Amino acid sequence: MTGSNHEFHGPAFVQYGHGSVQEISTSYTLAASPLDRAADDLMDKVYAWWDEEAGNRGLLSPPPLPVRWQLSTAGSTAKVAAATAKGTRSRFAPLPGATTVTRKQLRAGGSLTELFEIYAGLASGRILLVGPEGSGKSAAVHLLLLEALRHRRNESDPQRRARIPVPVPMSLNGWEPLEERPIDWAIKKLSRRHGHNVRELLKTGRIALLLDGFDEVAEEVQSDAVAALAAAPYRVLLVSRTAKAPLSDAVALELQPVRPADAADHLLSLPLPDPVPDAWQELTRRLVEEPESAVAEALTKPLGISLVWELGPDSGTVKEILGLGDPLAIEDRLLDHAVRAAYTPRPGCKRPRYSPEQAERTLRYIAERLTAEETFDLRWWQIPCWGRPRARAAVTWSLSICFYLVLMAYMLTSATNFLTVAVALGVPVAAGVDLALRLRRLNYPQPLESAGWRDVFPGRAITTGILAWLTMAAWYGATRWFWSSPAPVWMWFLITAPFGLGTAMFRGRGDTLMGRTMLAPWAPSPYELRDEEFLPSPTAESRVIDPTDVWRHHVRLRLPLGLMVGVTIGSFWGCVTGDAGGLVSGIIVGVFTAVGPALRCGLVPNLAVATTLTAVQLSRSEGTPVRLMSFLKDAHERNLLRATGPVYQFRHARLQERLARPAK
Template identity: 25%
Template sequence: MAVEKRPWWRTTGFIAGVMALGGSLALLGIFLRTHGLGTTANVAQLMAVALSVPPLAAGLVSWWRRPDASAAPTAAEITEAAQALAGLVEQQWKDESLLRSLHDPAPMPVRWRLTGSGGLMDHPRNALPAGTSGFAGSSEDIESLVERFRALPKRRLVVLGGPGTGKTTLAVQLLLGLLASRGPEEPVPVLLPAAGWDTREYPDLHSWLAARLEQDYPALRALGPKTARQLAGRGGVLPVLDGLDEVHGPDRTRVITALNRSLGTAPLILTSRKGEFAEAVADADDVLAAAPAIVPERMTGADAADYLEKCLRSANRRQAWQPVLEHLRTPPPSSAKAPLREITASPLGLWLLRAVYVDAREDPAPLLDDGRFPAEADLRDHLLDGVIPALVAARRPGVGTGAGAPEPLFLPRREHDPSRIGAWLSYLARVLDRDSDGAAPRRRDFAWWHLARRTLPGKPPLLTRLAFAAVLTLIVAVAGFAVGATAFGIWGATAFGPAGVVGGGVVGGLVLAVAGVALNLLGWHEIAQWSKEPPGYADLRLSGRRRSLVRHVGRSGLRAGLASFGVAALVVGFAAWGDDGSGEGLAFGVTVAVLAALAGAPAAGIADGFIAWAETPALTGHVYTPTASFRADRRLNVIRGIPGGCAIGAGLGLISAISLSPVLAAALGVASGYLFWLRFTFVYGHHHAWLSYLVATHHLAWKGRLPRRLMSFLDDAHRLGLLRAVGPTYQFRHAKLQDRLADSPIR
């Protein structure tokens, strides 16, 4: 039976109460022995007044916290969350569709119809509206397809096809079409890679949906920690699961089974290659309930010619392309080979042809050379090999922008050598290929925070880890020596004159360097787990979040202050134990305890509250792209140790100033602040993805495998159209492109 977790204030109050009671009894016993009954009675009255403050503070804090942030969101909050999620999803996929040129100049003319293969879909009476026997439409008229989808009994659809036939593109088009005409009560379509669903960890769909919403759309956390769970559990999300074929064979069967068990009346869109889906339903001995399955028709040569002609905006270019367009529109003899017609029969081939020849303004005459491209495979390989230099040439930084104008989303930020892009992307494709074996499909999702885990171990894991430990230790030692030498060198100069600068600086620097290295080594087990930790989040915008900042900081400060009252009472008791009757020992103990209670502990609590506030994003956040995910985790890693180190360093410096010179107390405060900053930054928390990324990228850049500024390069590859973004992860634009790069020779 699960044990209910106690609220923080119960645990904190219990600890503080026990410590306060113990310290009070010790103090009263000492006073009774040394000062008699009269003085003890007066002290007891003062202590009674002091001990009444914590319960009052606890009551005020409890009242201030209401309504409880952990309570389930209300219906109005769920509606607000759905609206916010719809806005984020729409912005995300409108930007992505612009980068993929899905509507420039028009969608590709792919026609869809019900599959004729038996055993791939539910009975038509369950899957189709009453009185209908088919489901057909075109990607050019997505509004009609959206209406047909809404008319389905349970709004479920399976999109099947071979590689490069436009399955994902149709899913994105349906998502945008559903969002454009979404009613206030309709679920929000969210596209997620099916390969990310581990049915062992998340046996039902809705628990996995909640976890992915929290990862991919952190702005929902602004409404509370349970918002994503409630939104997914109440049917507020229409999952668009892309790429069931990318799931390992036995797991595909478990996905089909889990979907049928957990969907209930919920809608769904699922894409998959036809062969892999047929294997999954055969192994499961079941199909996806109430879901029709559609497949694409081959595009005709006339359809491809019409689409290419729309892409040729100038009359001169249309004239140069006339032989190719006429070739496509003229039916070939039944026995003749037609590699160009075969290539343009699929959206992938048509995109490659457009990217390499149309957008790059190349002469199309070689396309009609049967000697150069005798078969479809030869032409496809030629186009796949030429797509990187073609996109680099067509999308140059700053082209078409004026001075001071914002850079278009579809243009890279800097120039790149196509050969280097090919080499770096080939390495990434091989990295994704490492997790697959002969039976498992290639991994398609690249998460930047997994880079260290997938690249650093290699063949000599011990040597790599020792090198990493040596570099990190050297950095900590150098930083500690610099901080210690500066702080204690200044103290030495004030205490002993010029001669004390060297002595104080060297000794202080060495002590702090050794202490920092020792502290770092004590936390080595946690540091070794960096590569397994997910990215965190830090949002430092104040607009609309000032009240939240005050609430987080105030709550944590009061909590720490409440707990420190018990510590203060205990310190007072021990200080009084050594009192010689003059009251000086007691006065000193009281002063130390009060300073600890009013400065040290609350300062640390305030720092903790600041970090908690930073990790809670604004509801009106931006789309969580891979670049945004990287920057958010970097902010968290940079600021995480600063508040705690500054707060504890300042508190200990103030306490030290009671009996030490101000300069020495300041030096001790700086030294302790550095040590606690080190601890908070490298060991505290569960989000060190950026730190492990830094280690991996510097290691791989030194070996020449990847650029040091990897995320900037990936962002440019995304802008070029070579990659696509799905939430905080990247994928190659097409699986065929990834496969070609992964199989290319190592350069």
């Protein structure tokens, strides 16, 4: 008999009477558990995103450089014994298809294949991958991630596949180890990106975390961070520049420099012209025959090799670096040409939409801003803080308040009593203050307030909103009938729509959006500065989000919601006015009262709109592209930027450092 938690195949024996046995073949399929289905769905999403990202980073074509590693000299015999659980109980069993890692395997070192074997079979489930800046740590982790995902995808047995965790890369940015446990932090961060079922996936070991950014963690809390990670109930791979992180039961594996011969073979795998340029031949010759030369020393890092590969054999830069005698000077010269090489038109390639000069000017400005802010993460929703935010806010406020001045003029011309005059004068003042406070928030770094439609209007919120709407409609109709002033049935529902929408949004995640309006005057203030995560709010759909998707999602969500708030409020005041003063007055008042809240709730505080306006402002002052988000996506496709969740980063920290220096 064979079986799994999904299927059963085997014989069943049934006896009829004395000595009579009949064999019946039975086969049936059991439904996969919800957690297994969630893990499989997460695997497909993560693989689709990171496989495409590998192509953007040039890790698929040409074939990547060999990944070689050895046991770090910082790894003591006691640590190795603890990691392999020699003589003790293993914390993690080997993954299906893998074997338990021995000390002999660790000391032997190896390539990417052996690195995956360590990941899959290490008893402690704790790996510290170390290497200096530019040594290819990110590329090695990326390749290991794809290898682990393929291993899980290729497992046909559902029961065995369920025992293989889904590897998910994450940055340690934003974690406060003294304030929250690593599992709570991981659940909060991953659930906002991949769905609500991450909690159980993590607690049951169905997710493994590949953690980068340890070197950006404050030194005073690094020891607390690794101590907390040691107790996490899932496999952990931690990336660091040094092996100083005392991660309990972890082995420190150190990436080795690229061998000069491997670098030469990699460069010769290019489609070379015939004859091969003399400078290219000299470059590859020095790599093989002069391994102690400055050229060979500079090109033993994946960063330097990838930059030379992108320049190509016809570039005059190759001749320049052959004449330099300092490895660091060679690397700097290559970095200086990286942007221009990416935006130089080439035969057979798509023509760049931006000139090399504009691209370099834009990336230099971004690098200077990020360096001044002491961060490597480019969060597009914080771009409104760049440039001159107060000038942008003043212009936006002036244009928006013009509408309220027109409304004031209309109300004053049709005023029949003192109350109407007071309202006409008070509305622009109140709206102006509200607009100013909402715009003031955009002068400071903001959290990314973006949620899916299912989060703004979850099922229970919709049900509650509809019930509130029907109840208020019935109450309104009964009240009008009781006072002998019946109203059309359609008016019952139109005039009470704000109560239904307000209830539904308040039960969901739309309370701050409609705050300080008649839909929810009790809701949190939309212009108070709040300490929130710089990530999208949870979405019920499991998916990986990239920066461009988040930006579009923000535009397509916040604008319609603001319009919905305005239309609902306009329907209320339009019906009230129309019932008292006629159809024409009702339509005019309805339109006026709808546009104002729509502006204040959907357009003015919208981070995507503010980012677009800031891009226009930066285009005039700094010469950057008007469509800045499109430029960032294009730079990502040209492997100058990389995407980590909803944020962009420069492909290498050295590239950001070099661009942030004043141009010569």
